[in-house]
Amino acid sequence: MHIKDILAGSEQSGQPTFSFEFFPPKTAQGVQNLYDRMDRMHAFGPSFIDITWGAGGRLAELTCEMVGVAQTTYGLETSMHLTCTDMGEDKVNEALNNARNAGCTNILALRGDPPREKEKWEATEGGFQYAKDLVKHIRAKYGDHFDIGVAGYPEGSDDQKDEAILLEHLKEKVDAGATFIVTQMFYDADNFLRWVSEVRAKGITVPIVPGIMPINTYSSFLRRANHMGCKIPPEWSAALEEVKNDDAAVRSIGTGLVAEMCRKILAGGIHHLHFYTMNLAQATRMVLEQLDLLPSVHRPLTQPLPWRQSLGLGRRDEDVRPIFWKNRNKSYVARTQDWDEFPNGRWGDARSPAFGELDAYDIGLKGTNEQNRKLWGEPKTIKDIANVFVKYLENGVESLPWSEAPITNEADIIKADLISLNQRGFLTINSQPAVDGVKSSDPVYGWGPRNGYVYQKAYLELLVPPNLIGELIARIERDPELTYYAVSKASPLKTNSADGPNAVTWGVFPCKEIVQPTIVERISFLAWKDEAFRLGTDWARCHSSLSPSRHLIENMMETWFLVNIGNSFLLFYVGMNLALTIQP
Structure with missing residues (x-):
């Protein structure tokens, strides 16, 4: 199912929805642990998940593998990140074909960060210079099979802080065929809502999905905020600084702050929240609990069949x-x-x-x-x-x-x-x-x-x-x-x-x-x-x-x-x- 249709359904129903991001672990045991966690987090009721792109070698293969497992085995609607970094056209097409063969119908198209050994981003020979070029290629080669998301930057990106230029780039990506926007993490809800207004004033009408980073520890909160250049509201700094050496207190207070930010975002006309889980469950679950978005007796998780449905290629209509x-x-x-085919309507x-x-x-x-x-x-x-x-x-x-x-x-x-x-x-x-x-x-x-x-x-x-x-x-x-x-x-x-x-x-x-x-x-x-x-x-x-x-x-x-x-x-x-x- 396309993410744009999921988001449209959320807006039509008036019931907020949410999704999770995961990244490929570096060890085999880490991969198995993450699969187990993804399986358990299915019970939270996410509308979809996404898997980040592991640039180069085994990590790139692992991204494609994880997309297939999430779709086919765990029945999780999955969006695959795809970047231009170290990716010629042949590698891009291979990744897209793997995603399609896994039943995946959603791609988040990104330029990507420069490789660790390089300070400045450079296009790969035979590859793509900008995310908009990747979007154009996907649309030209795969038509409407993939729903295509792109990144939005409410607080600027690493190499560009001029909001007007970034909005122009965003417009170009949408004009090239992108159908939804996922933002970088932020903690300033007022600035985000202001930015949304600027995006709409630019004539961009596709859904905007805010990226939410839960707070686990004080050190990780500061590290990630500084790395992404996030503005930290003064009242957040004051509240968390007092308890910075008490992880449980940081998590409790941080959960309240993030949940209140989410409430303000939802009240501002946004209908979907995208959580950067960092491959962990607890902090995200705590925020969802405060927002009363987890399934409950009064609002059970709806399932189309009494068993976990597979979303792999050819299996979406399987019902016996x-x-x-x-x-x-x-x-x-x-x-x-x-x-070759799966039972639909009768076992046969x-x-x-x-x-x-x-x-x-x-x-x-x-x-x-x-x-x-x-x-x-x-x-x-x-x-x-x-x-x-x-x-x-x-x-x-x-x-x-x-x-x-x-x-x-x-x-x-x-x-x-x-x-x-x-x-x-x-x-x-x-x-x-x-x-x-x-x-x-x-x-x-x-x-x-x-x-x-x-x-x-x-x-x-x-x-x-x-x-x-x-x-x-x-x-x-x-x-x-x-x-x-x-x-x-x-x-x-x-x-x-x-x-x-x-x-x-x-x-x-x-x-x-x-x-x-x-x-x-x-x-x-x-x-x-x-x-x-x-x-x-x-x-x-x-x-x-x-x-x-x-x-x-x-x-x-x-x-x-x-x-x-x-x-x-x-x-x-x-x-x-x-x-x-x-x-x-």
Whole structure:
């Protein structure tokens, strides 16, 4: 989606929106940490994010990689920075093609800073002299595929302080095809609003997005303000100088000052705020909290589907997925990335698409062996393992091998049942409660357009010991309301379900056909089975080859059954009644 359309929607609704900037870290661990943070900050509800351009070599490649991951894996509408620094036309086109192939439709076109080894900026041979030249090139080569943003300077730039000249340059960039403006950071709201008036008087009508830098520490506040040439209001200096040696106080007072600046900006007719996060979450979150812009029970984060939508190339219209990957979104995206087309409206023939190999990136267990041992301990018995699952359900452990994120409040109404099952040795790895026509705006279960209703069949997926699988299946088959799939690593699939997909989530919305975004289906379950047992084996291999923990978990993966049961509230009681025969 183009940023200009996002901004127009914000103006039309009257509800302020916001976005985040991130930059490419220099280490592999830093990149993974940032991906995790971007994933968590998705829950803040940004309208889009942008990724700065890492000029030259690996950092340039990393910018393109991060854009692809943000779009495809995390479902974040992303704008890619692109500069003229050290970039000939061929490199520019390569970067733009990579962005387009990742599903990116937004570019922030900048001249860029000079390389560190040079004091003065110089154009690259065969490249572009000014940002306006880059804008013209993008428009000429890619038409309207990309929405193009450019930089605005309310307080002057490094090499030009004359406001009249800078406004003329800004007009030239917009006339060349730019459709929105993002400003450098500032702390003087009055000067910014005055500058906006000057921009409008120049005949520039495209949206203006103010760049907001939260305050973390006193030293970083001064360093960044001085580096960017920001004017610091005297009252800010006085308030922060008093507590400069107390980081918590600086952050608290600074948050209040930045939030008040944002209120003044919003009251002045601006509808969107762009936060320079410095790859951190806390300071930005604190400002958003003070502005009451974070999702809440009264203003939940709206989502078009019950699972995280991918915005990768060809996936924007995807609206059906198997429930098995509910807690492993990244893995599902990775294993289906080579599909020629993605289900829209119906699942279709599941025999035609192949799920990717299990050794692909993003499919295996997260974290190092040491980190995972610290997280899940070194279990010696089935009861020890069951306790890990119970801790997860009680929010004492943030993830499991089969669930990458903490348990959500969707599980609250069945949590007691799930805990009972795990305490008695049935290890639950996926579930959803039955939902009968709640409003699509419901803060827990809602999804899709307004004024709709959503439904869920109860669903439970669990690991079952081999000595109980026969009795469990017999009990399930006595209830015509229940369907199941059961399989071990080596045994053939057992099921009472007919071939074809079976919807377990659907929605009814005004003037639309019924939407069925989550299904259970045989071929997909067998693909998931391989992954599920592989994850357990990976967990076992976090322990040394002679350890009791490794032997215990490996034996489970070789002999236990993966079972899913659906269609009725009764499924929990079937499991619990049978589980009573297990001695914890």
